[in-house]
Amino acid sequence: MKHKSFDHMNCSLAQTLAVIGERWTLLILRDVFCGLRRFNQFEHSLGVSKNILTSRLNRLVNEGILQKRAAADSAHPEYVLTAKGLDLQPILISMTHWGDKHRPHEDGARVVFVERASGQPIRSMSAVSEDGRMLRARDLKARAGPALAASQSHDPIAETP
Amino acid sequence: MKHKSFDHMNCSLAQTLAVIGERWTLLILRDVFCGLRRFNQFEHSLGVSKNILTSRLNRLVNEGILQKRAAADSAHPEYVLTAKGLDLQPILISMTHWGDKHRPHEDGARVVFVERASGQPIRSMSAVSEDGRMLRARDLKARAGPALAASQSHDPIAETP
DNA sequence: CAGTATCCTACGTGATACTG
DNA sequence: CAGTATCACGTAGGATACTG
Numbered sequence: 446m447k448h449k450s451f452d453h454m455n456c457s458l459a460q461t462l463a464v465i466g467e468r469w470t471l472l473i474l475r476d477v478f479c480g481l482r483r484f485n486q487f488e489h490s491l492g493v494s495k496n497i498l499t500s501r502l503n504r505l506v507n508e509g510i511l512q513k514r515a516a517a518d519s520a521h522p523e524y525v526l527t528a529k530g531l532d533l534q535p536i537l538i539s540m541t542h543w544g545d546k547h548r549p550h551e552d553g554a555r556v557v558f559v560e561r562a563s564g565q566p567i568r569s570m571s572a573v574s575e576d577g578r579m580l581r582a583r584d585l586k587a588r589a590g591p592a593l594a595a596s597q598s599h600d601p602i603a604e605t606p
Numbered sequence: 607m608k609h610k611s612f613d614h615m616n617c618s619l620a621q622t623l624a625v626i627g628e629r630w631t632l633l634i635l636r637d638v639f640c641g642l643r644r645f646n647q648f649e650h651s652l653g654v655s656k657n658i659l660t661s662r663l664n665r666l667v668n669e670g671i672l673q674k675r676a677a678a679d680s681a682h683p684e685y686v687l688t689a690k691g692l693d694l695q696p697i698l699i700s701m702t703h704w705g706d707k708h709r710p711h712e713d714g715a716r717v718v719f720v721e722r723a724s725g726q727p728i729r730s731m732s733a734v735s736e737d738g739r740m741l742r743a744r745d746l747k748a749r750a751g752p753a754l755a756a757s758q759s760h761d762p763i764a765e766t767p
Numbered sequence: 768c769a770g771t772a773t774c775c776t777a778c779g780t781g782a783t784a785c786t787g
Numbered sequence: 788c789a790g791t792a793t794c795a796c797g798t799a800g801g802a803t804a805c806t807g
Contacts, residue, residue: 455711458633458698458702488769493610526743536700539697555751556617556750559748568734584722585719585720586720646788
């Protein structure tokens with residue numbers, strides 16, 4: 446009667462959740478994306494217990510999302526994103542945009558993602574067609590890929606209100 | 607000594623996690639995006655207990671992400687996405703893309719998102735500049751917005767490996 | 768500072784029986 | 788079919804003391 450694992454599900458979303466689906470994990474990653482690197486910093490930023498933080502960091506290292514290494518200037522270890530971890534950024538940004546829009550702060554945006562070179566804010570996250578047009582949710586359709594044999598393909602969002 | 611709630615955090619990502627951060631919630635939403643609408647369908651698709659499913663669906667309805675209504679053709683209730691729910695799509699797609707890339711199935715993609723009109727697959731999710739260029743993770747920077755008063759703005763991903 | 772090591776709680780979860 | 792209602796269980800989570 447253990448908790449069911451998502452690992453066995455043949456679903457890319459479930460696979461992702463199996464890795465970053467625990468409560469604190471995405472908040473830790475947010476901090477890493479914001480430039481925090483040390484155990485100490487995470488602990489104070491999040492107010493999370495040491496044992497949980499340890500466990501989550503180890504998990505992320507084992508999954509190849511973070512790399513643990515000795516910092517250049519000090520003897521203290523630090524955690525930095527791998528390429529695999531950097532690839533999580535669209536997820537983080539999408540969630541941040543959604544929270545900003547649908548659970549807004551009265552003073553406005555809490556964080557703004559800008560292009561490093563120009564300082565200009567990015568567009569809100571959206572699906573984009575091959576030739577670069579922004580697509581709304583109902584312009585899309587999910588189709589079963591080669592790894593999903595005989596699954597009936599429902600029409601994703603036909604006639605939503 | 608309760609579990610800490612994320613609600614009070616002044617962070618858009620935490621706000622989002624407070625709503626959709628529980629284990630089953632995103633999988634339920636995936637099913638809704640894939641066209642499932644009825645209690646029965648979710649139950650069989652996910653293999654989740656009725657009580658959990660009930661609780662999650664109620665939560666999503668209360669948050670304004672799903673709308674519960676009587677189906678046109680039958681007396682059975684059905685759950686459909688609201689506009690607020692449809693806005694979650696970039697999150698779902700981002701997570702699906704990540705899972706497909708970093709925990710791949712040997713046969714290839716499990717699901718492909720295509721443009722409804724053309725049938726052509728969409729681009730992989732990415733941040734996009736105001737003038738439409740795709741931006742990589744390290745091209746971006748997070749800046750504190752108006753609602754984040756005196757928070758020190760670390761440099762997000764300076765010199766990651 | 769960066770963890771380990773304990774101990775404890777309660778929430779998320781699961782199985783199943785029951786109901787309109 | 789679409790839930791409610793119980794009951795039981797384990798894991799995430801939390802607090803704190805301790806260590807190299």
